[in-house]
Amino acid sequence: MSSVTDKKTRMSSDERRELVLDAATTVFGEAGYHGASTDAVARAAGVSQPYVVRMFGTKQQLFLDVLGRALDQLMEAFRAAIAGDPSVPLGRRLGLAYFELTANRGILLCLMHAFALGAEPVIGPSARCGFMDVYRLLRDEGGMSADEASSFLAGGMLSNVILGVRMLDDYDEEPAVRELMLTVFPEKLEIIRATHPPRQPDPVSGRRR
Amino acid sequence: MSSVTDKKTRMSSDERRELVLDAATTVFGEAGYHGASTDAVARAAGVSQPYVVRMFGTKQQLFLDVLGRALDQLMEAFRAAIAGDPSVPLGRRLGLAYFELTANRGILLCLMHAFALGAEPVIGPSARCGFMDVYRLLRDEGGMSADEASSFLAGGMLSNVILGVRMLDDYDEEPAVRELMLTVFPEKLEIIRATHPPRQPDPVSGRRR
DNA sequence: GAATGAGGTAATCGGATGATTACAAGTGAC
């Protein structure tokens, strides 16, 4: 009888796999594909480094699995939004779905890292394919026009960048950050602020120049 | 008597520095901060690896310099657009300025990589600061509203992602790519296609799944 | 023409990291 909270007994391989994928999503999201080590993923998941390598074969395959899962979660959320209450506008439904995804930084940040690695021989094609899957989902299943889909994606990319760059870490020091955040996340700002608490800044490093 | 084309004689330190910064912008743009090695930068610049390190102290400092230069070039282009012909709408002037920047993938891709590394202790704050500098430029010098600036930035982020993921590499196989590209780069599609020729795909790697 | 200094590299070092191997411990079948 193994349970998630039971530390003494063993876990099924599938449970461990999900656990490692969650940890990898977080670690890759923070540091990117090249910046994250399999050891960091292993430590975040509470297992040994050789185990995560053996479970996925290579670090690259692990990243591909993380990426695929992130895309699945994103598209599943969008599909649910599309199938949602028709009395509220589609754009608003999708925006809300995106906002909820925002609670898990890792998912969106892994996508951003992948989108910036188009030159990578196997990650690049995979990322392109995933991006276009999302676009086609909006067009075909969502019934959006090309302009609507592009605008929605553009807003999503800006939101991703704002999350990725940890804009909220400068919220108190920079008045312009508050203004920008208010226009990108109207009504939801306080929830986002609560979900993404700022880190303590490194006292050694300065700003730019 | 040293000139840029003269291979026999030596180059001034400042010339070499610009050369290395150009190479580093390209290499960091393709592979990201962690994925790029100082040796790859050195080879791209035609100098030795120790020279690159000594010139900038650390790889991190090199990336910060690349990032700062990219932001300077971006903001300089936007300033020129703001000061441009008032008979054409500001959004169009800025869009054109952005389009011209597009010719140098490295500049925009380095920004994207930096924007995804907000958790990095010194690169993160620098990237945040740079992003907000651009936002304030649009608001204060460009006279844009918060909504206008956000929308413009959103479009830019989507464009950056499309460049980063090398969407044009799948142009011929994916009809949806043509549609998307046409709505994101109206009128300019053929120029962009000519500027960013596709790579030959790796025959070993498949797509996703 | 030697001294001085700047431009530049070969060689190398130490640490990080992805991957491999060998082994240990829990679990179920019979």
Place this chain on the structure above:
DNA sequence: GTCACTTGTAATCATCCGATTACCTCATTC
């Protein structure tokens, strides 16, 4: 209980990479 299988780790290896050192080679100055 023991055989076979799965879950998991410690130890180790080979490679890459950023950084350091020591050295070389042109120019310029006097």
